[in-house]
Amino acid sequence: MTKVAVIELLGKILSNIDELRGSLDSNSAERKALDDLRDKISKRRETLTIIFFQENTSVYKKITPEISKINGTLQGSIHEIEKTAETLKTLAQLMTAVDELIKITAEALV
Amino acid sequence: MARFKSGMLSLICALVLVSGFSGCASTRTYKTSILKFQTASAVVIDNSRSYLSEVNKTARDAYIEDCVRNRESIRLDKLYDAQPLSSEALSLRLATLDDLTRYGELLYDLASSNAPEEVQAGFQELGASLKKINDDVIKDPGESGKGFGQCIGPVSEIFGVIAKDLMERKIQAALDKAVEAGKGPVLQLIVAMRDDVVVAYAQKQDFYSQRRVLLVDQYNEALKKNEGESVLKAKAENLKAGLTLYEALLSADPREGFDAMIRAHEALVKYAQSSKQPEDLAAFAEAMDDFVSSAKIIAGAVSELKKIKT
Numbered sequence: 001m002t003k004v005a006v007i008e009l010l011g012k013i014l015s016n017i018d019e020l021r022g023s024l025d026s027n028s029a030e031r032k033a034l035d036d037l038r039d040k041i042s043k044r045r046e047t048l049t050i051i052f053f054q055e056n057t058s059v060y061k062k063i064t065p066e067i068s069k070i071n072g073t074l075q076g077s078i079h080e081i082e083k084t085a086e087t088l089k090t091l092a093q094l095m096t097a098v099d100e101l102i103k104i105t106a107e108a109l110v
Numbered sequence: 111m112a113r114f115k116s117g118m119l120s121l122i123c124a125l126v127l128v129s130g131f132s133g134c135a136s137t138r139t140y141k142t143s144i145l146k147f148q149t150a151s152a153v154v155i156d157n158s159r160s161y162l163s164e165v166n167k168t169a170r171d172a173y174i175e176d177c178v179r180n181r182e183s184i185r186l187d188k189l190y191d192a193q194p195l196s197s198e199a200l201s202l203r204l205a206t207l208d209d210l211t212r213y214g215e216l217l218y219d220l221a222s223s224n225a226p227e228e229v230q231a232g233f234q235e236l237g238a239s240l241k242k243i244n245d246d247v248i249k250d251p252g253e254s255g256k257g258f259g260q261c262i263g264p265v266s267e268i269f270g271v272i273a274k275d276l277m278e279r280k281i282q283a284a285l286d287k288a289v290e291a292g293k294g295p296v297l298q299l300i301v302a303m304r305d306d307v308v309v310a311y312a313q314k315q316d317f318y319s320q321r322r323v324l325l326v327d328q329y330n331e332a333l334k335k336n337e338g339e340s341v342l343k344a345k346a347e348n349l350k351a352g353l354t355l356y357e358a359l360l361s362a363d364p365r366e367g368f369d370a371m372i373r374a375h376e377a378l379v380k381y382a383q384s385s386k387q388p389e390d391l392a393a394f395a396e397a398m399d400d401f402v403s404s405a406k407i408i409a410g411a412v413s414e415l416k417k418i419k420t
Contacts, residue, residue, distance in 0.1 A: 002305075004305045004308055004309060007308075007309055007312055008308065008312055008365075011312040011315055011316055014319060014320075015315070015316075015319045018319045018320055018322055018323050019322075021323045022322060022323040026330065026331070038320075039176075042316065042320075045312075045316075046194070046313075049194060049309050049313070050194060
């Protein structure tokens, strides 16, 4: 998966999150947790857009399928309000994977 | 905005004209196909130009809406920090799009030209322009310019090879060489521009996706505050407009245009390398028709999007 494909995938996830956020009471705890995660994922995506990536490293090739796999899990819950707790857990895993992607890039730049 | 609309209208008219152009000779089919490549490329590039031009505005608007939502003060330094492209980086990308347009125009000029010297001068100017872009990237690449700069370098060096054939008026040979010499570099350049534009589009899509939630919240808050019917209606209208705009934006994904352009460019290269049998020409003409069809859809979607915004 290329860097641009990761950015596009995160965009689709952010759109899914928005649809869920817009279906919840804006003062509910779940909505606030989703708002928070959305902001964080969006900021990380912005970071990804400005970093130059070496897409052929083994670590990069290991993490990007992981992001794709997490998205597969996410699609099983994000369209259903009753599964919001599950969605929040999966989004936290997504954040960790994206953080890892940014970290290996930052290390490679040093 | 009026200039953009008029430009889009011209491009749509040109697409209709070239798609209806019919000829009996293979030369005419070939020239028409090259014209289709040039015109459809211009549509894709024009669409891209609008996304790139607005990328900083989208980022600024997103920062301001974030501040409003979180009830935070707005600071100009942070606002400008939020912009992903410096004015130099933006100019460089727009100049590259201009050069991609020029490449298509020169191929058509070459296919139909009675004045090869002028076309040769055009290719030399294009080479010089791409070299300048390359030099600018080397001078100050910035983080986001690194991948971009790797693609521009080779493109600037490809056009010298066609000069001799042009001087001898071997137009088909010169055209084949121009296409073949540029097959890798031009493809890389299209891919690099596609990636940049796709990222700009993703940012814009994200902004309007988030806005949907903001508009839903505004309606629901008005409802909770027991606002009158006129206020609720106004909020509902805002929401409807926001949702329509978001849907229109989804239909105007620039990736599809660039992918169609890549397929068309591959067909162009394949034809240049072929023995020019009638079936080669038929396959080439078919590929250009497909590209024109994609470009028409894009032009229509972008036109709809612009109508909604105004």
